[in-house]
Amino acid sequence: MDFRDSPDEAAFRADLRAWLAAELPDDWADREPHVGRWDFAAAKRWTRALFDAGYAGLTWPKEYGGAGLSPNHQAIYLEETARVDAPDHVGVIGLGMAGPTIIAHGTPEQKAAHLRGILSGDTIFCQGFSEPGSGSDLASVRTRAERDGADFVVNGQKVWSSYAHVADFCILLTRSEAGSQKHRGLTYLLVDMHTPGVEVRPLRQITGDPEFNEVFFTDVRVPVSSVVGEVGGGWQVAMTTLLHERGTLGFALTARLEALFGRLVTTARKTGAATDPLVRDRIADLYVDLQGLRFTNYRALTALVRTGVPGPEGSVAKLHWSEANQRLTALAVELLGPEGQLSGEGGFWGGYWQYQQLRSRGNTIEAGTSEILRNIVAERVLGLPRSR
Amino acid sequence: MDFAFSEEQDMLRAAAKDWLADRYPADRVAALADGDGRDPGVWRELTELGWLDPELDLLELAVLAEEAGYALLPAPWFSSVALAAPVLGGPPAVPPTLAWIDDAAGSLREAAGTVAVRCDHAVDGCRLTGVKRAVPDAAYAEAAVVVAQDHDRVALYRVELAAHPETVHPLTVVDGTRRIGELRLDGTPAERLDVDPGPALAAVRRRALALLACEAAGVAQRALDLAVEHARSRTQFDRPIGSYQGVSHRLADAYTALALARSLAYRAAWCVATDDPAAEEAVSSAAVAAARASVGGCESAIQALGGIGFTWDHPLHRYYKRAQWIAAFDGSPSRHRADLAALILG
Incomplete structure (x- = not known):
């Protein structure tokens, strides 16, 4: 056990710090936080800078344009970028889900076509898994893919698809065998979002932002070469995607929570609440949440580095993060009092916390509801009998 | 960054687990807890096994503490290795404890400032007078390190309890596996220790909180295991x-709290072992998470077990009581949160 950086990790951290200091504007630390999801164009520019400096795809193999580094380096990257509150890579779905899935199951042509663009931010992916009738019960997808010559013809509807309105490609889970049930007969496709018949309708969220979308597929022709894995073997491929969604997310989420925690402390000081013993108690409690997540991530990371599989403790990261984030943002809004009802001009930081608080309600729903995640802990970690 | 125990530490854990399971099955722990709490042979056995070896570092002690919590080791091991032995130095020949709480000092930090028990200088040495409360393993220990006031400053003294049994008053306690009592000192002879009390008590506090956080992880793990076993069958x-x-889902939440608490407990042990600058924050964070995971985890387990978990016959209540003992050690979770708030907010 040793929490200090190895010489190699220390050098990586020092280089990254220097790079961040040079790349971020001089007044970056003093700025007011950006209200809302993000500025897409700015995120793309930042992604390009990350890519050029070799900081995109740190754990991806070198042959696919990654840096071939250990998950420890990825953890350092997330810590350091959170420390200075640097922007995120634009390719949330591509970098974290589509890319690793293509690396694991894709053809050489698919790898050549997509991986570099994901890293550079030139190719944006969205996820087409959930449907109006298929949420937590993902194996019930009904979007059809019917073989017609060298193509599959796709018809159906996906929903809650983040970034679909800006995406170039979609990782799409379809039912390719008519009449098949549950996990059988599914096929995983990479669909060009610019193909005729693809229609994206933004859904306005509780925050007012259209971050996610409904996507309609009407006779969309997708070449057979776009199948990832086996035809009919889509479930296994989708599980790889979800494993990456839930497995590598812990550090990114904790890093984000750390940035918000820093802003909570600033807000408590600015509003004069930092001397209130009740507020101090709640801030300290959130700090313990944050530290617990951070060091649990480290423990899972060491298990991953040593054994190749993340430890079972990693399965709690998203579950606990989502609830901690809800508590943190709710406390921040509470500190603002009546002013907390202003979501724009005249509001504290222009309504930053109001947006964050409302957005946080999605955290216990997206990427596996807390109910599903508790089922997973109960059944796979504790070995309790299945609930259904 | 490497956050796992070494192979040697894992072997130590396996050996400790085996010995504890063999030596302290639940019915034996129950018999001791419901009796006078004393297991006469265990001190010698712990010495022979190396559990009291002053060479053990804090990570090794952390491993033992977690397993001791899992088995609810009913022996004066914690009061020795965490509280008294580091002050006395060397291997303890007899079970020692530490007495710091009295009318003027409710915590280790306060005890480093002013205490009520006073030292008088007689021609033949020091004499201590006053009442020390909440002394862990008071009835078991044969020696005590006592914090006492010597005019305008505090100092640490060694009292031979075995030679002055009239000073020891066992009290009725909640946790029968780790009892506390009073020392009623009345001109009791004592030997002054050549130790700077401020740094010594601060080190004891960090060490004790780190080891108790690990012990709490063991307690919470056992409660969760009992609950899961019941919920399956x-x-x-x-x-x-x-x-x-x-x-x-309640048990999944108990697992989550335990996973977080365990990470912070191990990290606290490492920070204290290496004298890391974050040690104070680490032990406070670990103590808060440990109380939540162990007290809350036992409560969830009691609920999962239904009526049986509410009986005296089932072992679960003993874990619950140990969890409460740990949470109450030298303060409370809210006190630790206040310490954290001071570090974060000034």
């Missing part, structure tokens, strides 16, 4: 009750 409405989400 107990059937109602023709289904194992663990298949009901009302039961399983």
Whole structure:
């Protein structure tokens, strides 16, 4: 056990710090936080800078344009970028889900076509898994893919698809065998979002932002070469995607929570609440949440580095993060009092916390509801009998 | 960054687990807890096993503490290795404890400032007078390190309890596996220790909080194991009750709290072992998470077990009581949160 950086990790951290200091504007630390999801164009520019400096795809193999580094380096990257509150890579779905899935199951042509663009931010992916009738019960997808010559013809509807309105490609889970049930007969496709018949309708969220979308597929022709894995073997491929969604997310989420925690402390000081013993108690409690997540991530990371599989403790990261984030943002809004009802001009930081608080309600729903995640802990970690 | 125990530490854990399971099955712990709490042979046995070896570093002690919590080791090991032995130095020949709480000092930090028990200088040495309260393993210990006031400053003294049994007053306690008592000192002879009390008590506090956080992880793990075992086998409405989400989700939450607490407990032990600058924050964070995971985890387990978990016959209540003992050590979770707030907010 040793929490200090190895010489190699220390050098990586020092280089990254220097790079961040040079790349971020001089007044970056003093700025007011950006209200809302993000500025897409700015995120793309930042992604390009990350890519050029070799900081995109740190754990991806070198042959696919990654840096071939250990998950420890990825953890350092997330810590350091959170420390200075640097922007995120634009390719949330591509970098974290589509890319690793293509690396694991894709053809050489698919790898050549997509991986570099994901890293550079030139190719944006969205996820087409959930449907109006298929949420937590993902194996019930009904979007059809019917073989017609060298193509599959796709018809159906996906929903809650983040970034679909800006995406170039979609990782799409379809039912390719008519009449098949549950996990059988599914096929995983990479669909060009610019193909005729693809229609994206933004859904306005509780925050007012259209971050996610409904996507309609009407006779969309997708070449057979776009199948990832086996035809009919889509479930296994989708599980790889979800494993990456839930497995590598812990550090990114904790890093984000750390940035918000820093802003909570600033807000408590600015509003004069930092001397209130009740507020101090709640801030300290959130700090313990944050530290617990951070060091649990480290423990899972060491298990991953040593054994190749993340430890079972990693399965709690998203579950606990989502609830901690809800508590943190709710406390921040509470500190603002009546002013907390202003979501724009005249509001504290222009309504930053109001947006964050409302957005946080999605955290216990997206990427596996807390109910599903508790089922997973109960059944796979504790070995309790299945609930259904 | 490497956050796992070494192979040697894992072997130490396995050996400790085996010995504890063999030496302290639940019915033996129950018999001791419901009796006078004393297991006469265990001190010698712990010495022979190396559990009291002053060469053990804090990570090794952390491993032992977690397993001791899992088995509810009913021996004066914690009061020795965490509280008294580091002050006395060397291997303890007899079970020692530490007495710091009295009318003027409710915590280790306060005890480093002013205490009520006073030292008088007689021609033949020091004499201590006053009452020390909440002394761990008071009735078991044969020697005590006592914090006493010598005019305008505090100092540490060694009192031979075995030679002055009239000073020791066992009290009725909640946790029968780790009892506390009073030392009623009345001109009791004592030997002054050549130790700077401020740094010594601060080090004891960090060490004790780190080891108790590890012990709490063991307690919480045992409570969770008992609950999971019951939820798998107990059937109602023709289904194992663990298949009901009302039961399983609460246990999933107990697991989550434990996973977080365990990470912070190990990290606290490492920070204290290496004298890391974050040690104070680390032990406070670990103590808060440990109390939540162990007290809360036992409460969830009691609920999962239903009526049986509420009985004296089932071992679970003893874990619950130990968890409460740990949470109450030298303060409270809210006190630790106040310490953290001071570090974060000034």
